[in-house]
Amino acid sequence: MKLLPDSIRTRTILVLLIGLTASHLASTVVYSTDREQALAAANDQRMADRLAVLAQVIDTSVETLRPTVAEAISSPALHVIWSPDSTLPPDHREDEKRKLIQASLQPHFGSLDESRLHVFVSSHAVPQNWAAAIHLLHQASSAQQLQVSLALKDGSWLNFHWTLPDAPTRWSRESLISTLVMLLGTVIIAIWATRWITAPLASFARAAERLGMDVTASPLAEDGPQEVRSAARAFNQMQRRIRNFVEDRLSMLAAISHDLRTPITRLRLRTEQLPIDAEQQDKMLRDLDEMEQMVSSSLAFAKDEATAEPNQAMDLAALIGSICDDLTDAGHDADFEWAGRLIYHGRPLAMKRLFSNLIWNAVRYGQCAKVRATPLPGRIEVVVEDQGPGIPDDQLEKVFKPFYRLENSRNKRTGGLGLGLANVRTIARAHGGDVRLSNRPEGGLSATVTLPSNSEKQVGS
DSSP, X not given: OTTSXXXXXXXXXXXXXXXXXXXXXXXXXXXXXXXXXXXXXXXXXXXXXXXXXXXXXXXXXXXXXXXXXXXXXXXXXXXXXXXXXXXXXXXXXXXXXXXXXXXXXHHHHOOOOTTTEEEEEEOSOOOGGGGGGGGGSTTTTTSOEEEEEEEOTTSOEEXXXXXXXXXXXXXXXXXXXXXXXXXXXXXXHHHHHHHHHHHHHHHHHHHHHHHHHOTTSOOOOOOSSHHHHHHHHHHHHHHHHHHHHHHHHHHHHHHHHHHHHHHHHHHHHHHHHXXXXXHHHHHHHHHHHHHHHHHHHHHHHXXXXXXXXXXXXXXXXXXXXXXXXHHHHTTOEEEEEOXXXXXXXXXXXXXXXXXXXXXXXXXXXXXXXXXXEXXXXXXXXXXXXXXXXXXXXXXXXXXXXXXXXXXXXXXXHHXXXXXXXXXXXXXHHHTTOEEEEEEOTTSSEEEEEEEEOSSOEEEEO
């Protein structure tokens, strides 16, 4: 299966190339066959007419001059020999050209029966009594030869020895050149045609990729053939529905979070006035504080998602370095292994939230953060490693869910609210990348951020 073309364009070119080449070769065979038949018929008629003229010339010549005349009018392809007696081989077989030659000779010699005219094909050498013509047959004496024996009016015999030309090959140099020209023209036209035909598919692929990263991307141009316009309209309608769906859900999340603040505040006031012991009251207030933080985080999440921050060029190395420097100044162990610039095209505030969250989690739960960036073909990888306890393998994906926290981190002061990694993956995927977590063999957690290098430039030291 790996040998098959992997694109519609390549497969279309192959289909056109194979189909047109096969039809061209078939038409060449048909045309060559028809041409050969026409040329053979014309050559046979010309040969019969020439034999008739030469026979009349020798028949009207003086008998003593006939051998000389016969030798004079001979050529490398046609040898004429006059002899007093017949030189017919005993096992000859009449050829189908007899009727044609007989029709050409009849106006000059009258009706020629089988005793006066013999036409046969021989592949043998010239008989020995034709020794006078051997020097003219040294290159073609073993080729297929048409022999005509004619009894003249005085009873002597006139023998024509015609070397038949080899049948022309259908695959001459000209036909091969014609086939190559056809192949070249087919390839050029097929490349142009398939590029024109598959251009809408490439536009759809780019639009789908943009939609996966940004539901607010510009709509697809509704132009081209009718089928393409219909598909573009359907795609744009789907994009509008998805955008409306996301906006409605974000608006609902923001509205619910906002409306929850008032009852939480009332519950706090009532809890403070309840006649219960201080320990129970403190637990209830801590739960209300956690609920309020969850509401505030949800509002912040909805606000960040609704904010349409424009893409722009940024120095990703400087951004990550500044985050690590701030944490180092605050007394944490954060180190970024990179020197030089790392230009990336994206949303700066979103990228800062992404890496701030990952690096802060590393120094908070893993004692330190070791960050390194690696420019690779078509993408950039940023790895954040720590020396903490890691995460159970069956929960490496679950921690990306909103409000999901590990069992040993239920406390809001140690485990957070569970929205940080959800935001991290959302931001990365909005840029066409992704985030994955893995446990290091030597201990600790490794977070790998992959970003596509669409229009960025990396400049190392």
